[in-house]
Amino acid sequence: xxxxxxxxxxxxxxxxxxxxxxxxxxxxxxxxxxxxxxxxxxxxxxxxxxxxxxxxxxxxxxxxxxxxxxxxxxxxxxxxxxxxxxxxxxxxxxxxxxxxxxxxxxxxxxxxxxxxxxxxxxxxxxxxxxxxxxxxxxxxxxxxxxxxxxxxxxxxxxxxxxxxxxxxxxxxxxxxxxxxxxxxxxxxxxxxxxxxxxxxxxxxxxxxxxxxxxxxxxxxxxxxxxxxxxxxxxxxxxxxxxxxxxxxxxxxxxxxxxxxxxxxxxxxxxxxxxxxxxxxxxxxxxxxxxxxxxxxxxxxxxxxxxxxxxxxxxxxxxxxxxxxxxxxxxxxxxx
Amino acid sequence: xxxxxxxxxxxxxxxxxxxxxxxxxxxxxxxxxxxxxxxxxxxxxxxxxxxxxxxxxxxxxxxxxxxxxxxxxxxxxxxxxxxxxxxxxxxxxxxxxxxxxxxxxxxxxxxxxxxxxxxxxxxxxxxxxxxxxxxxxxxxxxxxxxxxxxxxxxxxxxxxxxxxxxxxxxxxxxxxxxxxxxxxxxxxxxxxxxxxxxxxxxxxxxxxxxxxxxxxxxxxxxxxxxxxxxxxxxxxxxxxxxxxxxxxxxxxxxxxxxxxxxxxxxxxxxxxxxxxxxxxxxxxxxxxxxxxxxxxxxxxxxxxxxxxxxxxxxxxxxxxxxxxxxxxxxxx
Numbered sequence: 001x002x003x004x005x006x007x008x009x010x011x012x013x014x015x016x017x018x019x020x021x022x023x024x025x026x027x028x029x030x031x032x033x034x035x036x037x038x039x040x041x042x043x044x045x046x047x048x049x050x051x052x053x054x055x056x057x058x059x060x061x062x063x064x065x066x067x068x069x070x071x072x073x074x075x076x077x078x079x080x081x082x083x084x085x086x087x088x089x090x091x092x093x094x095x096x097x098x099x100x101x102x103x104x105x106x107x108x109x110x111x112x113x114x115x116x117x118x119x120x121x122x123x124x125x126x127x128x129x130x131x132x133x134x135x136x137x138x139x140x141x142x143x144x145x146x147x148x149x150x151x152x153x154x155x156x157x158x159x160x161x162x163x164x165x166x167x168x169x170x171x172x173x174x175x176x177x178x179x180x181x182x183x184x185x186x187x188x189x190x191x192x193x194x195x196x197x198x199x200x201x202x203x204x205x206x207x208x209x210x211x212x213x214x215x216x217x218x219x220x221x222x223x224x225x226x227x228x229x230x231x232x233x234x235x236x237x238x239x240x241x242x243x244x245x246x247x248x249x250x251x252x253x254x255x256x257x258x259x260x261x262x263x264x265x266x267x268x269x270x271x272x273x274x275x276x277x278x279x280x281x282x283x284x285x286x287x288x289x290x291x292x293x294x295x296x297x298x299x300x301x302x303x304x305x306x307x308x309x310x311x312x313x314x315x316x317x318x319x320x321x322x323x324x325x326x327x328x329x330x331x332x333x334x335x
Numbered sequence: 336x337x338x339x340x341x342x343x344x345x346x347x348x349x350x351x352x353x354x355x356x357x358x359x360x361x362x363x364x365x366x367x368x369x370x371x372x373x374x375x376x377x378x379x380x381x382x383x384x385x386x387x388x389x390x391x392x393x394x395x396x397x398x399x400x401x402x403x404x405x406x407x408x409x410x411x412x413x414x415x416x417x418x419x420x421x422x423x424x425x426x427x428x429x430x431x432x433x434x435x436x437x438x439x440x441x442x443x444x445x446x447x448x449x450x451x452x453x454x455x456x457x458x459x460x461x462x463x464x465x466x467x468x469x470x471x472x473x474x475x476x477x478x479x480x481x482x483x484x485x486x487x488x489x490x491x492x493x494x495x496x497x498x499x500x501x502x503x504x505x506x507x508x509x510x511x512x513x514x515x516x517x518x519x520x521x522x523x524x525x526x527x528x529x530x531x532x533x534x535x536x537x538x539x540x541x542x543x544x545x546x547x548x549x550x551x552x553x554x555x556x557x558x559x560x561x562x563x564x565x566x567x568x569x570x571x572x573x574x575x576x577x578x579x580x581x582x583x584x585x586x587x588x589x590x591x592x593x594x595x596x597x598x599x600x601x602x603x604x605x606x607x608x609x610x611x612x613x614x615x616x617x618x619x620x621x622x623x624x625x626x627x628x629x630x631x632x633x634x635x636x637x638x639x640x641x642x643x644x645x646x647x648x649x650x651x652x653x654x655x656x657x658x659x660x661x662x663x664x665x666x667x
Contacts, residue, residue: 006560007512007513007546007549007550007553007560007562008512008513008514010549010550011513011541011544011546011549012513012515018514036585037372040369040372040373040376040585040588041372041376043585043589044372044373044376044377044589044592045376045377059578059579059580060579060580062579063575063576063577063578063579063580063581064579064580064585066572066575066576066579067576067580067583067584067585067586068585068586069507069586070500070503070504070507070572070576070583070585070586071503071585071586071587071588071589071590072503072506072507072510072517072518073502073503073506073507073517073518074503074589074590074592074593075589077510077516077517077518168402170405171402171403171404171405171406172402174404174405175401175402175404175405178404180339180340181339181340181343181344182340182350183344184409185404185405185409186404186405186409209343212343214339214343217339217342217343218339218342221339228338228339230339240398240402243395243398244395244398244399244402245395246391246395247391247392247394247395247396247398248391248392248395248396248399249395251399251402252399253368253372253375253396253399253400253402253403254399254400254401254402254403255403256372256403257375257376257403257406257407258403258406260376260406261406
């Protein structure tokens, strides 16, 4: 007979207190299209045990949290919490920052800067307060500038603050190359480095398939005199986001998968090489204190190594210019 | 002069074009895209076709999915307003239709969506005569019936998402009260995907232990712990999320992807799905509503002879009558 004790108490005999330490907790700040695509990708791929969502509108937060929770019976269970209070992020292995104004049609990434710096001033110190050992992954644009700002505001060592940078550009690059060669993107290897934006650098000198450099077969690949116009691939990458925004209003899926892949690499200490926005001072002749994308080794300690990538003289010059462009903006930013 | 591609790769045989795991999603709104994205991140398909009416949106969604390919097992993604792009699909998922508005019941959407289906369904069957149709658009039980009539397909190959999601929400809510994983809480919501759905409290169990054996009046009016509130929360689940975030997407997306995986892998999992229910629990009308069924590569191959209490059976029958009333009034 049931008295005041609940059904739960009658059904389950407690052996010991429930464990509260989350070994695989990720916080996503910003529940817009990018943040939610990243959250959904992490949940469907089973790479987190706990997910915390933070934003400024409580109704939206609650709706997104419920919508994710209602699919739980079909997935490995993930605890999903959501709040406007940063305390919900406590104990996160990774904090992914997507919050900020969305890039409008025709707007360059650099035009978003000061708006987002103000938002970061509130956000970054709070994330670090509740998860002092966390890794900060910055996605908000302009990502290279904002990763630099996040690093300054966080007080964290440079290995634990990095930006999504050109990880997605490189994925788009490989996809477009794969379309021309009619093989899988995973089998086409190539990197885009530098600014995640108009001055990014396609490293044509090392683009390869099965170790065979395309530049060895076609010496003018990616150059203005190339009759097959492979540099169009790079231009298409740079304009990709703008184009998708024009067509569907925003981008979400590719950046979502990218964030989820990156978080998995950190969680599982994979030591994968991706192009991510990191402190680039000292590389390729860069003297300024700027963040831009270079191929790095990523694992549970964040960025633990930077690849000493061989660049052609032209590519090295371009990246140095990319650094200067970013530095010009950085010095104008009030942190 | 040979192109770079020709110099790099020596062609020895023609590329195969037969897609063994192709799924078409009709409707690139929040539901359709969440389903598509979920199928891709879970690696359950080899080819995805998106169909809708606005070309720019289609192209944008296709590009956005393609740009993540380097991080996933490659999936060919195509998109068009022309149904020919759906050719050779194993499964066609229909999410197209007017979205449920705040306060609007599912039944109020009916006639609007019937007109849309008259265009969609025959086109899908024309290009993939052997496919399985999965209907998600609401009101799902009515529209699955409509799709079956318009398609000419046998009843095992026309499936409605029905109460598969309701059951998932049900299990989640039970899991919150018991503080264990939803996957370990077993229970079904059957009947109409809507206000007259039926929570089968008589069968709800954890590790084979029926909750009803511990709390005999569970889910009934006299239940002091008010477990029936869970069922009410399930019915309101969609309305509440729509009020909070404007629409629902993630849960239904995962649900569709899970269902497609069960079909493609011939899993023979038991889910509550909307199917022809004539002959069950005293139902004599020709209606589709959700019952626990076995689903695999040939669609619904068995229906569960689920044991219901008298009051549960009466509720399912009432649910069938409600649906039949609506069907009678539809112009096909």
